[in-house]
Amino acid sequence: MTAALLIAVLWVQRERHGWPFDRAPEQAAAVAGQAPATGDMAGMDMSGGTNGNPPSRVAIDVTADTRQTLGVQVQPVTREALTETIQAVATVAPDESRISHVHTRVAGWVEHLDVNTTGETVRAGQPVARVFSQELLSSQTEYLAARQAVAASGISSAVVAGGRTRLSVLGMTPDEITAIEQSGEPRRLVTVVAPRSGVVVTRGITVGTAIDPSTPLLTIADLSSVWVLAEVPEASIPSVRAGTLAMLDFPASGRAPFTARVDFLYPTLTERTRTLRVRFSVGNARGTLRPGLYGTAAFTVAGPPAITVPRDAVVDTGRQQHVFVAVGDRFEPRPVTLGLQLADRVEVVAGLNDGDHIVTAGVFLLDSESRLRATGGMGGHAHGSTPAQESTPAAPPKADMPPAADPHAGHEE
Numbered sequence: 001m002t003a004a005l006l007i008a009v010l011w012v013q014r015e016r017h018g019w020p021f022d023r024a025p026e027q028a029a030a031v032a033g034q035a036p037a038t039g040d041m042a043g044m045d046m047s048g049g050t051n052g053n054p055p056s057r058v059a060i061d062v063t064a065d066t067r068q069t070l071g072v073q074v075q076p077v078t079r080e081a082l083t084e085t086i087q088a089v090a091t092v093a094p095d096e097s098r099i100s101h102v103h104t105r106v107a108g109w110v111e112h113l114d115v116n117t118t119g120e121t122v123r124a125g126q127p128v129a130r131v132f133s134q135e136l137l138s139s140q141t142e143y144l145a146a147r148q149a150v151a152a153s154g155i156s157s158a159v160v161a162g163g164r165t166r167l168s169v170l171g172m173t174p175d176e177i178t179a180i181e182q183s184g185e186p187r188r189l190v191t192v193v194a195p196r197s198g199v200v201v202t203r204g205i206t207v208g209t210a211i212d213p214s215t216p217l218l219t220i221a222d223l224s225s226v227w228v229l230a231e232v233p234e235a236s237i238p239s240v241r242a243g244t245l246a247m248l249d250f251p252a253s254g255r256a257p258f259t260a261r262v263d264f265l266y267p268t269l270t271e272r273t274r275t276l277r278v279r280f281s282v283g284n285a286r287g288t289l290r291p292g293l294y295g296t297a298a299f300t301v302a303g304p305p306a307i308t309v310p311r312d313a314v315v316d317t318g319r320q321q322h323v324f325v326a327v328g329d330r331f332e333p334r335p336v337t338l339g340l341q342l343a344d345r346v347e348v349v350a351g352l353n354d355g356d357h358i359v360t361a362g363v364f365l366l367d368s369e370s371r372l373r374a375t376g377g378m379g380g381h382a383h384g385s386t387p388a389q390e391s392t393p394a395a396p397p398k399a400d401m402p403p404a405a406d407p408h409a410g411h412e413e
Contacts, residue, residue, distance in 0.1 A: 057322070057370040059332040072362035074326045077307050077352050082340050086239060086299040088230040088275075090248060092289045095281065098222035100195045105171040107212040108133030110205050111189060115218060118203050122194040128218055129192040131211065136170050140186035143167055147181065198222035201291075223291070226284045228260065230297035231275035239301040240278060241265070248280065250295035253288040303340055307348045313360045314338070314346060315367050323352070324359040324366050331359060333370055 112130040143163035202219040249257040336351030
């Protein structure tokens with residue numbers, strides 16, 4: 001609102017009395033090395049184009065009084081390392097190195113389930129299912145017969161050792177083998193136990209299911225440590241590497257935001273979203289980070305020291321960006337190439353040098369005047385006159401004419 005009001009006041013000033021730039025023609029002419037300008041050119045100088053083609057913007061000279069009137073401020077450029085924050089969507093996933101798939105080593109049928117639903121917590125060694133296998137039952141019978149034969153006739157114990165090894169390969173535990181040796185009877189059902197402690201995340205069987213060694217019975221995930229997978233936008237990939245620190249936030253977990261470091265970058269991009277997946281390994285002793293939970297990852301990345309300017313100092317035309325460089329009372333529009341852009345400051349990778357002074361306030365007014373001068377938009381305009389006065393020639397003086405006859409002449413009262 002303030003800027004709009006200032007522009008309106010300046011426009012009225014231009015229409016009535018001329019631009020504020022026009023108040024000191026002698027000073028402007030002295031700086032530009034020209035004769036004092038009159039009318040529209042007073043108070044500033046402009047550099048013309050080449051080959052008869054004027055540039056889109058020109059350098060202008062502005063006196064100190066005019067700068068104060070317009071609120072133009074000049075500051076030196078600074079060199080600093082800008083800190084960029086990259087926001088990425090993050091999800092919780094089980095640690096793949098802590099997932100176990102439960103299978104049997106024999107064909108058979110499921111006759112009993114100790115774990116009936118997904119989501120149940122199990123301990124390593126806990127029974128999860130009991131399976132009948134004709135193959136395993138036959139192997140136990142053969143082993144027990146071999147043991148009896150050795151005891152009766154002294155046959156080589158190598159046969160017994162081979163039978164015991166076979167039972168172990170088929171999935172029986174040492175305790176189970178010892179139990180049938182003591183009882184002398186084969187076990188009809190073989191017990192399937194959990195290979196690790198964790199949570200049952202999938203269950204692929206029910207009672208009566210026919211199985212073989214390729215059938216997945218259960219999938220158990222240890223969620224005491226989980227992965228956080230963040231999707232980094234394609235343009236920000238160069239700023240993220242292994243070891244980059246990020247702030248992870250999962251509001252639905254009830255856990256306060258916490259920091260973690262990237263430990264792996266996936267080798268391919270997700271084509272649909274044009275993002276790169278990066279991974280964090282995070283402790284989850286309390287189990288609050290549940291697989292599938294959504295959150296955010298904020299990466300804080302500091303770039304190398306570079307020339308930076310306030311964002312408001314840059315004029316963006318859509319095709320290019322430029323700033324106004326101050327040299328004494330002269331203000332030169334200079335094209336610049338921008339790098340990292342933050343909310344309040346931008347990095348300039350080309351166009352400025354250490355020690356340059358640029359306009360940081362009043363840029364819009366200077367740019368408007370520079371563009372107007374370059375196009376000759378104010379040429380021939382006499383301040384204080386209206387367009388009608390400029391285009392309409394003065395009427396010639398009327399010739400002398402005899403006085404009109406008095407219509408009452410000759411009449412007596």
